[in-house]
Amino acid sequence: MNESHASTWHILGAGSLGCLWAVRLARAGVPLRLILRSPERLAAYRRAGGLTLVERGAARLYPLQAQTAAEPAPIRRLLLACKAYDAADAIAGLAPRLAAGAEVILLQNGLGSQDAVAARLPQARCILASSTEGAFRDGDFRVVFAGHGHTWLGDPQDLAPPTWLADLQRAGIVHDWSLDILARLWRKLALNCAINPLTVLYDCRNGGLLEHPAEVATLCEELAELLQRCGQPSAASALHDEVQRVIQATAANYSSMHQDVAQGRRTEIAYLLGHACAAAARHRLVLPHLTTLHQRLLRHLAARGLPSH
Ligand code: NAP
Numbered sequence: 126m127n128e129s130h131a132s133t134w135h136i137l138g139a140g141s142l143g144c145l146w147a148v149r150l151a152r153a154g155v156p157l158r159l160i161l162r163s164p165e166r167l168a169a170y171r172r173a174g175g176l177t178l179v180e181r182g183a184a185r186l187y188p189l190q191a192q193t194a195a196e197p198a199p200i201r202r203l204l205l206a207c208k209a210y211d212a213a214d215a216i217a218g219l220a221p222r223l224a225a226g227a228e229v230i231l232l233q234n235g236l237g238s239q240d241a242v243a244a245r246l247p248q249a250r251c252i253l254a255s256s257t258e259g260a261f262r263d264g265d266f267r268v269v270f271a272g273h274g275h276t277w278l279g280d281p282q283d284l285a286p287p288t289w290l291a292d293l294q295r296a297g298i299v300h301d302w303s304l305d306i307l308a309r310l311w312r313k314l315a316l317n318c319a320i321n322p323l324t325v326l327y328d329c330r331n332g333g334l335l336e337h338p339a340e341v342a343t344l345c346e347e348l349a350e351l352l353q354r355c356g357q358p359s360a361a362s363a364l365h366d367e368v369q370r371v372i373q374a375t376a377a378n379y380s381s382m383h384q385d386v387a388q389g390r391r392t393e394i395a396y397l398l399g400h401a402c403a404a405a406a407r408h409r410l411v412l413p414h415l416t417t418l419h420q421r422l423l424r425h426l427a428a429r430g431l432p433s434h
Pocket of ligand 1: 137138139140141142143160161162163166206207208209211214215218232233234256257258259260261262393
């Protein structure tokens with residue numbers, strides 16, 4: 126057994142990305158345990174017989190071992206695969222089980238949840254991730270692998286790559302160790318802020334924003350100013366060009382925020398546009414279009430009974 130294999134992976138959250146990671150790691154022979162929300166969810170999982178992953182139209186059941194946070198065994202390696210708004214609470218329930226020097230991989234989109242988690246885990250190394258893979262749930266404990274992509278991982282406090290990247294390699298999880306993961310997360314956040322809220326407000330596919338070029342351009346200017354002020358010049362560089370490229374390349378798609386709102390699901394707004402506006406306020410930076418966009422989006426969500434955080 127090599128070093129990268131010595132530790133069992135624990136994966137909290139058997140949703141879209143949690144399932145994608147769990148199934149591929151298990152197929153590569155990596156020992157792992159899923160951590161589910163409650164005894165009721167564990168019972169439902171056992172009734173389902175495991176996780177089902179649908180790939181290229183074919184569904185396959187994987188009877189992976191699962192437990193709840195109440196299990197006593199220590200955790201040395203944890204993949205936190207819940208939504209950003211669940212991350213701090215989820216980790217609070219697990220913190221007593223984390224061994225000294227444990228490694229926690231944070232898959233959450235946006236920014237803000239990572240700091241909230243790290244503040245609760247002084248004994249652990251937190252590794253941040255940013256992924257372009259796509260998956261969605263089409264039933265309980267059933268996930269469709271919708272789009273192959275790439276995952277960047279990095280640790281702003283310690284640039285040395287962890288040994289378990291070899292597990293990801295064997296599992297076919299396409300990844301790179303990033304020496305500037307914060308720049309990647311900020312860039313993705315800025316792309317999200319320039320595209321997703323407008324698709325919700327105009328109720329359109331990404332391509333619908335081609336009809337609002339001036340609004341998109343002004344948002345990109347303000348976002349680039351914010352990134353500069355936050356010490357992220359590389360994330361600010363040529364932002365508008367990339368936003369336009371993404372709008373063109375994904376013209377037929379509905380953004381993740383649009384899908385969440387259309388299906389009455391809570392969004393991650395507080396970790397995306399909300400985080401951007403809070404950072405601007407902290408730097409006393411006046412960004413009128415971004416602020417108005419945030420207010421319009423909050424009103425839109427409130428009118429549909431969806432939370433603002
Ligand atoms: P998801 O499908 O909603 O899955 C989240 C899972 O976390 C759910 O199964 C939920 O349990 C579980 N969970 C929440 N709190 C928990 C707790 N305390 N204990 C145990 N389980 C808990 O979400 P996702 O789409 O995988 O997204 C995860 C993160 O990845 C998000 O930040 C998202 O933006 C990001 N991301 C997603 C994709 C994608 O294609 N899906 C792509 C890139 C990035 P229940 O089932 O009991 O509710």
